[in-house]
Amino acid sequence: MRWGWGFAALGAIAISAPASAQLSKPEKQIVKTVEAGFERDVALLEKIVSQNSGSHNHPGVKAVADMLAPEFEALGFEVEWIDQSAAGRAGHLFARHKGKPGTTKMLLIAHLDTVFEPSSPFQQFTREGDRAIGPGVGDDKGGIIVILSALRAMKAAGTLKDANIVVAMTGDEEDAGDPLEAARADLIAAGRWADVALGFEGLSVEDGKDFGVVARRSSNGWKLETTGTSGHSSAIFRDGTSYGAIYEMARILDTFRRELPEENLTFNVGFMAGGTPAVMGEDQLSASTVGKTNIIPSTAVAAGDLRTLTPEQTERTIAAMQAIVDDNLPGTDATISFDIRYPPMAPTDGNRALLAKLNAINADMGLAQMEEYPPSRRGAADISFVAPLVKASLAGLGPDGRGSHAAGESVDLKSFTRQAQRAAILMGRLVKAKVD
Incomplete structure (x- = not known):
């Protein structure tokens, strides 16, 4: 044309x-x-x-x-x-x-x-x-x-x-x-x-x-869940013991903050919760948790948004976030999902x-x-x-x-x-x- x-x-x-x-x-x-x-x-x-x-x-x-x-x-x-x-x-x-x-x-x-x-x-x-x-x-x-x-x-x-x-x-x-x-x-x-x-x-x-x-820019969402083997808090950080879901959540979010920033990219964390257990609300806009200070937490959940200027930036950022999520602390696991809503x-x-x-x-x-x-x-x-x-x-x-x-x-x-x-x-x- x-x-x-x-x-x-x-x-x-x-x-x-x-x-x-x-x-x-x-x-x-x-x-x-x-x-x-x-x-x-x-x-x-x-x-x-x-x-x-x-x-x-x-x-x-x-x-x-x-x-x-x-x-x-x-x-x-x-x-x-x-x-x-x-x-x-x-x-x-x-x-x-x-x-x-x-x-x-x-x-x-x-x-x-x-x-x-x-x-x-x-x-x-x-x-x-x-x-x-x-x-x-x-x-x-x-x-x-x-x-x-x-x-x-x-x-x-x-x-x-x-x-x-x-x-x-x-x-x-x-x-x-x-x-x-x-x-x-x-x-x-x-x-x-x-x-x-x-x-x-x-x-x-x-x-x-x-x-x-x-x-x-685009407007997309993401949800993150981390898990860890629960147990007595006195054993945390020992070989063969889980670091717990909250430390894994903190690792991921802080790595996002340190490694992802670039021009025209933002990735806000809207809310989070961690404990034994932590549960995302049915409305997907809230979370609840219970726990004790002497128990290694079993679950943490968080949700946020992701805004990019181009489809390529969206794809690249999602891949980088996934790689960070997969690099788990001992005794933990994590999954992230993305809700692609408004394109850039x-x-x-x-x-x-x-x-x-x-x-x-x-x-x-x-x-x-x-x-x-x-x-x-x-x-x-x-x-x-x-x-x-x-x-x-x-x-x-x-x-x-x-x-x-x-x-x-x-x-x-x-x-x-x-x-x-x-x-x-x-x-x-x-x-x-x-x-x-």
Whole structure:
């Protein structure tokens, strides 16, 4: 596949270009339409944020989807609710727009659910000038509003007509359904269809500067169990006597700490327990134990996460962890298992070329250039499932938010305008990009 907007065409652009200096007439219309629709966008944001849609509140997730479906249908999209009850979740809302054959196929990704279940005391939307506060206001209901604002502006400017777009809004991004293969099957199918994937979770901003997200790390889990022959503590360390499960656990975890660190890799230990015996809870999020100080402990358990930037780094780290686990202390044994959940969105030339295209738009709009955001500072996201399948992907296209996943989560409402304008112009230019 050859992209008409190849790397050479994305050369240096003057950062100081005046606003709208290089924008076409339709693009100038996009800028005006987004600005004119600001209060409408905020009103819709309030409406969907005020409806609780915690990942496990299935009726609430469906209610948000029902609010959004007419918005997409009014723009000429075919809307589909994809039931996910078999995976233990509510479902996904997909909206599809069929445009001109042969143009760039774009997959826009967001999510309907939040981390705030009905039991959370944080439920209310409030507005304080250009700041909005509420559960999921940035992550990721704000991202959905950016998508809609951009698409409305494209329609008004005439650039939506030829666009081939699928908007995938998952209902379980914050706590994916099980089995994961079923929960993400429709998203992955859309990724196989698409040329480009655009993720509309929050914009990365530091010290007043906007950044582009060309990479995100994986999110995987691991569980570790160590065993040792129990006996009287007075015999510990003697030849032929077990060192016990806790010393073996400590050896492994400390060797992880000393030998594994490298750039863009983290491996947290979330919890652990050791004794005679120690047992992992049925929820896999807790452990219990009993024991005595004069008994060599028989069992220890621990669980944590593993975050990497590339599949190769994942494989290499797993192999190194396994080798450490297998080098047992006398009289002990250990086993480790891995739960591969969210893959990484690795940095690629295609992703960087897409950011360069966005930076050309920034220059044309009189905005500062966006540098690459360090992937170690971003968590996993649904775009990672499709990033290996498309020619290019770019994340962080949602609004500028603060305090995600915590009471008081907020967004800068002014950021909705520039994010929707950027996204609409980018998609309009991608429609014109030749794909062979």
